[in-house]
Amino acid sequence: MTSYLIRRLLWLVPVLLFVAAITFVLMHSVPGGPWDRDKPLPPAAVEQLNRKYGLDQPLWEQFGRYLLGLLQGDLGVSYRQSDRPVAEVISGGIKVSATLGGLAMLVSAAVGVPLGVVAALRRNRALDYLSVSLATLGASTPNFILGIVLIVIFASTFHLLPTIGWGSWKQAIMPVLALSALPTAFLARITRASTLEVLQQDYVRTAWAKGLSVRAVVLRHVARNALIPVLTLAGPLAAALVTGSFIIESQFAIPGVGRAFVTAIFGRDYGVIMGVTLFYGLVVATANLAVDLAYAAADPRIRYR
């Protein structure tokens, strides 16, 4: 198990190297550069800036230098935010993105899981159909379109909530709801399927036969076992929420990593593009690893060598 873990962790290095190389090449093949302004800078100034940041050197040399810096924990600086370190841009943004994603995760767990359990208990009844249709609706509505519908209702029509910014709980409501629809639907679906399977088990029949109360059977015997497969998916789901909020963050003007990335793309801010890509790559890869480990922990039949 330990050697498996070490091997997987070591494997992250070439993966991230691959991600870094691809991003570096792609990024530098976008025409234009970080010094493009509405009013073009004089060529001499551009040349000087390029020299200052080493952008006048061959691509492979720039990449080498970047990797060298990376080894020392240096992600470089943002060319657009007056030399602010990229690490700072990311750490500032991730607090916001993680809060947004975390809240969405909480909402989806609080709604999706009970919805799935109840749907399974009331299988093929009105409540089941209702929750299955809600799940399908949630799974097939893009988050920013849900955001639009929310804005039309709560901001344009009733003037209850602000449409942009981040900081107060009022500003968080719409983006969190919009972002949590898909994971809620997803959690409801898998919880329902897994609960249905558990309800079939002999130990559940035994629990009924013992004359346990509905509450005891459902909470202690059914829900607990049904949640194992759900829990193992929580890691990647959280990662997907934190790294998948580009559009929502842009829509609601939320100062998270996603919006920083979109801004960086338009501004050719190479340092920020690289930093965010690598950081998100690390988050996703770690989440993928976490799910494999969680499976092993939850199911003793799975052994990694």
Next chain:
Amino acid sequence: MRELDSARVTPFPAVATEARSRGLWRDALRRLAGNRLAMAGAAFVLLAAAVAAFAPLIDRYPPNRQDASASFEGPSGRHWLGTDQLGRDQYSRLVNGARVSLSVGILTQIVAVSFGLVVGVAAGLGFRTLDNLLMRFTDAVYAFPDLLFVILLVSVFREAVAGSATRTLVVMFVAIGLVSWPNIARLVRGQILSLRQQEFVRAAETLGASRLRVALVHLLPNTLGPVIVTATFGIPAAIFAEAGLAFIGLGLPPPTPSWGRLVADGYDAITSHSNLVLAPALAIATLMMAFTFLGDGLRDALDPRLAAREPRVRALPVRAQHRLRKAA
């Protein structure tokens, strides 16, 4: 007399002939036709396809014709869905925009499926080193956050094609297709690995069929069901990606109407003229839902074992259901 004998040998001749005439695919089709939600989804997809195909015939104005005197008109007999800021007829733009969403949805999946099938089959051929290499590659691509990679790819190549709508569309097919294939490659490889253990494959190998022949003739066709299902679920994801790209300003160059662009344009006037953003938003959501229903139906139809795994018995004992109802 002879006929009688043969009838005695095959006790249920009717069943036997029926079984012979029913192929896997025809069987699946019949199950699909019995699924009302899936049929509703298919109907909407066909409707959208018809609208896209005949857009120039059913639109009422050229989609890009501006009319400065008719800016922000509400829905009326002249403009069914109103007009946008530039006085363009929203209905005509919506009808023409269907072409982009549908083609992005379907063509990206064609890119993803072809790439995924090649990688998946190659990995499943049975050469260890090749398999390891390809799967590591797939894992590495998997580590890219999807949307980030699509944004990166599109931002790179849309500049290179300099404002041509058709070429930007091709860029989107490729970019979205490139992040979708690892799913299919993993699926195909997994299927092939489990199929290799089955008798009919062993038999083919024993009879001296080459690895390539086994892969293409015996393995590949048996993986197609799950691949079709995955691709169907990939279509709404691709439609979402196109709309999202347009929304953050990386869509097709203006004035080409696409549902994503209509949402982005209408979003600027969301507080004053919310009808402009709602129509394309609902169109996108409905089309995505239609494909999801169709995908659900296809999955149940193509893999009856999955559907059958849902227990047939009542989920709770009757007595418990009564108690539950009382408690509620």
